[in-house]
Amino acid sequence: MRRLAFIVPVVVFLGIAAVMAIGLGRDPKILPSMLIGKPLPAFNLPDVRTGTGGRGLASSDFEGKPGLINVFASWCVSCRIEHPFLMRLKAEGVSIHGLNWKDKGDAGARWLTQFGDPYDRVGYDPTGRTGINLGVTGAPETFVIDKKGVVRYRHVGPVDPETWTTTLKPLLDKLEAEA
Amino acid sequence: MSAEIGQFALILAFALALVQSAVTMWGAHRRDDALMGLGRMAALLQLLFVLIAFAAIAWGYATLDFSVELVARHSHTTQPLAYRLAATWGSHEGSMVLWILILALHGGALAVFGRTLRATFLARVLGVQGLLGAAFLGFSLLTSNPFARLSPAPLEGTELNPLLQDPGLISHPPLLYLGYVGFSVAFAFAVAALIEGRVDAAWARWVRPWVLFAWTSLTLGIALGSHWAYYELGWGGWWFWDPVENASLMPWLMGTALLHSALVLEKRGALISWTLLLSILTFSLSLIGTFLVRSGILNSVHAFAVDSARGAYVLAFCVAATGGALALYAWRAPAMRTGAIFGPISKEAGITLNNLVLVVATATVFLGTFYPLLYPLIAGGATITVGPPFFNLIFLPLFAILLTLVGFGPLLHWKRDQVKAILIRLRWPLGLFVIALLAGTFAFGLARTLAAFGIALGVWLIAAGGLLLVRRWGIGSKTAAASWTLVRTTPVAVWAVALAHAGLGVTCIGITAMGGFEANKVLRMGPGDQVEFAGRTVILDSLGQVIGPNYQADQGVFRIIGGRGPRQLISERRFYPSSQTQTIEAAIGPSLVGNLYISVGDRDEAGKAVIRLWNHPFVGWIWGGSILMALGGLISLSDRRLRLGAPQRSRVKAGRKTAGAAA
Numbered sequence: 001m002r003r004l005a006f007i008v009p010v011v012v013f014l015g016i017a018a019v020m021a022i023g024l025g026r027d028p029k030i031l032p033s034m035l036i037g038k039p040l041p042a043f044n045l046p047d048v049r050t051g052t053g054g055r056g057l058a059s060s061d062f063e064g065k066p067g068l069i070n071v072f073a074s075w076c077v078s079c080r081i082e083h084p085f086l087m088r089l090k091a092e093g094v095s096i097h098g099l100n101w102k103d104k105g106d107a108g109a110r111w112l113t114q115f116g117d118p119y120d121r122v123g124y125d126p127t128g129r130t131g132i133n134l135g136v137t138g139a140p141e142t143f144v145i146d147k148k149g150v151v152r153y154r155h156v157g158p159v160d161p162e163t164w165t166t167t168l169k170p171l172l173d174k175l176e177a178e179a
Numbered sequence: 180m181s182a183e184i185g186q187f188a189l190i191l192a193f194a195l196a197l198v199q200s201a202v203t204m205w206g207a208h209r210r211d212d213a214l215m216g217l218g219r220m221a222a223l224l225q226l227l228f229v230l231i232a233f234a235a236i237a238w239g240y241a242t243l244d245f246s247v248e249l250v251a252r253h254s255h256t257t258q259p260l261a262y263r264l265a266a267t268w269g270s271h272e273g274s275m276v277l278w279i280l281i282l283a284l285h286g287g288a289l290a291v292f293g294r295t296l297r298a299t300f301l302a303r304v305l306g307v308q309g310l311l312g313a314a315f316l317g318f319s320l321l322t323s324n325p326f327a328r329l330s331p332a333p334l335e336g337t338e339l340n341p342l343l344q345d346p347g348l349i350s351h352p353p354l355l356y357l358g359y360v361g362f363s364v365a366f367a368f369a370v371a372a373l374i375e376g377r378v379d380a381a382w383a384r385w386v387r388p389w390v391l392f393a394w395t396s397l398t399l400g401i402a403l404g405s406h407w408a409y410y411e412l413g414w415g416g417w418w419f420w421d422p423v424e425n426a427s428l429m430p431w432l433m434g435t436a437l438l439h440s441a442l443v444l445e446k447r448g449a450l451i452s453w454t455l456l457l458s459i460l461t462f463s464l465s466l467i468g469t470f471l472v473r474s475g476i477l478n479s480v481h482a483f484a485v486d487s488a489r490g491a492y493v494l495a496f497c498v499a500a501t502g503g504a505l506a507l508y509a510w511r512a513p514a515m516r517t518g519a520i521f522g523p524i525s526k527e528a529g530i531t532l533n534n535l536v537l538v539v540a541t542a543t544v545f546l547g548t549f550y551p552l553l554y555p556l557i558a559g560g561a562t563i564t565v566g567p568p569f570f571n572l573i574f575l576p577l578f579a580i581l582l583t584l585v586g587f588g589p590l591l592h593w594k595r596d597q598v599k600a601i602l603i604r605l606r607w608p609l610g611l612f613v614i615a616l617l618a619g620t621f622a623f624g625l626a627r628t629l630a631a632f633g634i635a636l637g638v639w640l641i642a643a644g645g646l647l648l649v650r651r652w653g654i655g656s657k658t659a660a661a662s663w664t665l666v667r668t669t670p671v672a673v674w675a676v677a678l679a680h681a682g683l684g685v686t687c688i689g690i691t692a693m694g695g696f697e698a699n700k701v702l703r704m705g706p707g708d709q710v711e712f713a714g715r716t717v718i719l720d721s722l723g724q725v726i727g728p729n730y731q732a733d734q735g736v737f738r739i740i741g742g743r744g745p746r747q748l749i750s751e752r753r754f755y756p757s758s759q760t761q762t763i764e765a766a767i768g769p770s771l772v773g774n775l776y777i778s779v780g781d782r783d784e785a786g787k788a789v790i791r792l793w794n795h796p797f798v799g800w801i802w803g804g805s806i807l808m809a810l811g812g813l814i815s816l817s818d819r820r821l822r823l824g825a826p827q828r829s830r831v832k833a834g835r836k837t838a839g840a841a842a
Contacts, residue, residue, distance in 0.1 A: 002513060003509075003513045006452070006508060006509045006512050006513050007509045009456060009460075009505045009508065009509070010502060010505035010506050010508070010509050013463075013501055013502060013505055014498075014502060016549075017494065017497065017498045017501075017502065019549070020470070020494055020497075020549075021494060074414075075419060075420075075567050076419070076421075077408065077412065077419045077421045077423075078421070080412050080414060081340075081342065084759075084760045084761040084762075085759075085760070087761070088759055110701055110791075111414075113701050113780070113789055114414070114701055114778070114780045114789055114791045115413075115414075115763075115780060115781075116780065116781045161758075161759070
């Protein structure tokens with residue numbers, strides 16, 4: 001009985017290691033969401049900045065043109081690191097939609113005012129429900145949506161120049177060329 | 180050429196690490212002094228070759244050798260030399276070599292200063308260290324080669340992320356690694372003890388300085404990282420519950436528990452198997468932190484290399500090291516008899532309770548950090564929110580309990596104590612706590628009782644720390660001359676505990692004040708505009724362009740009238756053309772009672788900029804308290820009794836408590 005107590009740590013640890021191994025096998029960066037190849041779940045979100053009616057984000061906004069959804073939150077440090085690059089993309093004319101995820105009150109609005117707004121449209125998802133439907137596990141994440149509103153790619157973590165030029169940009173160009 | 184020398188040195192170090200572990204383990208088994216001596220030599224040679232490899236990377240950066248891929252990826256001709264050298268550990272590959280270097284330094288230090296340890300024990304410790312070294316060297320060689328060449332070599336490199344070009348971040352990783360890697364010594368000590376089947380008070384006395392050193396470095400490293408986030412990210416926070424921060428917090432919490440349980444083991448011979456378990460787990464959490472940051476399994480600020488081969492290697496290593504050690508623990512530890520017994524109200528019991536709270540806190544951070552990984556497995560049903568809300572919800576009550584205990588701990592008696600006697604002993608801190616709570620509630624209003632409670636807890640800790648010294652000095656009960664003698668002869672251990680615990684109280688006040696009374700305002704301002712904020716008048720004197728060595732910046736110069744702190748503040752928004760990134764250098768007007776924090780944002784056509792103003796009451800206390808805690812650690816390290824050479828004295832006495840099951 002006493003011996004049993006000493007075995008518990010190793011059993012618990014092996015359990016944790018198994019979960020990590022599964023997580024590693026899933027490799028969130030390459031083979032991501034269960035939603036890949038499926039249409040966006042239906043959502044219609046308001047803008048976090050009140051008084052800018054009509055600038056919210058809905059699943060129906062992705063028709064006829066491929067698009068990006070960038071999940072961000074004011075409490076997320078990686079989002080802060082990613083932000084300047086998104087501003088640069090905006091300056092280059094790239095259209096990005098934002099999903100302000102699990103932010104309290106107008107924290108997201110303040111973020112956009114202070115650091116700049118790289119987004120075409122921003123949806124406010126304070127409960128995180130839409131994020132969960134999209135399969136978001138943390139911020140930042142970026143989804144690539146094709147002309148038919150189908151999720152084609154999910155990138156976990158900050159978008160940086162390398163991911164942009166090697167993955168996201170080529171994919172967007174390809175989707176643009178699709179019928 | 181230097182890259183090839185470095186590569187070769189790294190391979191040699193790998194071979195030496197294998198030799199070190201095999202020779203010492205075999206030598207200890209055979210009790211062969213020559214073999215064990217050879218192992219010590221291997222540890223020193225390993226250190227030499229790792230140093231050469233590290234220097235080779237630094238040399239590449241110093242000479243801007245863009246034919247080395249690592250150098251090309253993290254430096255630029257306009258990057259100042261200091262930041263080029265700091266780039267040595269600013270990348271995944273380079274920081275791995277820094278990690279290995281620190282591990283080798285610990286191995287070398289053990290080989291040199293560990294001579295007073297029992298020879299077979301030292302050999303086994305070095306054997307475990309050698310295995311760890313080989314594993315990390317293998318990781319570097321197989322998955323993260325820092326010496327890969329580029330052909331053709333580019334004419335210009337991509338610079339180091341400008342957010343990392345900062346004095347705070349130059350020293351942050353080395354300090355953190357001193358902490359992480361330092362705990363490997365406790366791990367090696369625990370494994371060696373399990374192999375030998377004996378642990379005694381002398382073991383705890385040997386291991387405690389190493390744990391203290393690691394803990395002190397980690398405390399400073401975490402505080403520095405938090406301060407960097409505060410002034411460099413430009414959004415006024417100091418802790419974000421980011422996976423990377425959690426990766427360092429978990430070993431810190433567990434290491435704090437280890438520090439205290441090792442004390443009980445040293446003084447009273449109790450908590451043997453618990454201390455061994457903590458030694459294993461503390462280092463394992465450092466390893467898991469590495470796994471977290473380098474596998475790409477979770478998002479992180481550092482956005483370090485994302486590669487599942489690396490993740491697989493580190494995970495396999497984690498399983499081998501931690502799983503192996505825990506299996507050994509399950510096998511050997513039950514046979515080790517627990518030492519002295521103690522009453523339910525005693526210093527031992529207090530420390531045990533503190534250990535339990537710390538372990539629960541660690542488990543909470545662990546759960547919160549790995550939730551995104553666990554989520555798919557338990558998909559559906561209720562969800563926990565990751566991010567600040569989850570941690571705040573769990574941490575507030577846990578820490579309230581912990582901080583209350585910390586005040587009591589040092590003033591409890593060993594073995595057995597009486598509740599009534601304790602309350603009388605602590606009447607002053609308890610009284611101050613109640614006064615602070617009432618005064619705070621009165622001043623801030625009932626709605627802010629929580630803030631008043633936090634500040635009262637801080638007061639309680641500082642008072643309890645102070646009481647330790649007051650009692651020791653006999654103030655109020657002895658003559659001035661007698662007290663002065665007592666002041667001069669106060670053992671360092673008393674100073675250390677008083678400082679570290681009061682430091683925790685100072686940090687607690689900073690955190691509470693920052694959480695409860697932070698205020699901010701966002702507005703557009705042009706030159707000449709002024710605003711009333713937090714009892715001050717803030718005037719934007721000018722808004723202009725300045726050119727730095729490798730950046731250009733929008734610079735806002737502010738004049739402050741009223742309040743405390745400097746009269747002029749300068750905030751910059753820098754743009755680094757070579758990496759096309761932008762950083763915000765916040766203007767911070769620090770003072771003892773709080774900081775005024777200003778950041779300059781986007782500028783519009785009319786020439787006005789988005790200005791964000793913060794008032795951060797007592798925020799500096801967060802880091803000031805951390806420095807006091809670290810100071811406590813350093814003072815404690817200076818204790819002669821803890822010197823590495825000292826332990827034998829206690830051997831005879833400790834032999835009585837020696838656990839059974841001879842190897």
